[in-house]
Amino acid sequence: AERLAGMRPGTVLVNTARPDLIDEQAVAQALADGILAGYAADTLDGDTAASASPLLAPELAARVIVTPHLGAQTTQAVDNMGRMSLDDAIAVLRGDAPAHPVTR
Known part of the structure; x- marks a missing residue:
């Protein structure tokens, strides 16, 4: 959350590495707060049921792209x-x- 807060407003964060490098709750909050303009990833955190990920909230849908680990x-x-x-x-x-x- 601290690193995200220090980013330039309007940043688009792309995670092409591993899902556990990202705190999904912190990214969702940064999107909601307008710190991040968008987020894209090849997969979500495997410890969270996909339907429970905060990144899949309807209000974030227009700014989040997630592929089913097919990148x-x-x-x-x-x-x-x-x-x-x-x-x-x-x-x-x-x-x-x-x-x-x-x-x-």
Whole structure:
């Protein structure tokens, strides 16, 4: 909320990273207060039921865009993900380290 309050009025905030980087309640309040002109994201916080998100309030609908976590679902992105996965699988089978290891 503090960082949002320091933004220039009329700012449009776009989150193309992870939903947990954003405090949805604080963003909704910044939109209602006119600090933010708009908000766009690839998905909402997974800990909140989508219908309960404050960002989906009817009074904010004209200034909020949320996709169902499909922002990276272009033909090129899907092809690249498949190619990277295959390259890593081949590297592991050869005894090499994968270029994109899963760390979780």
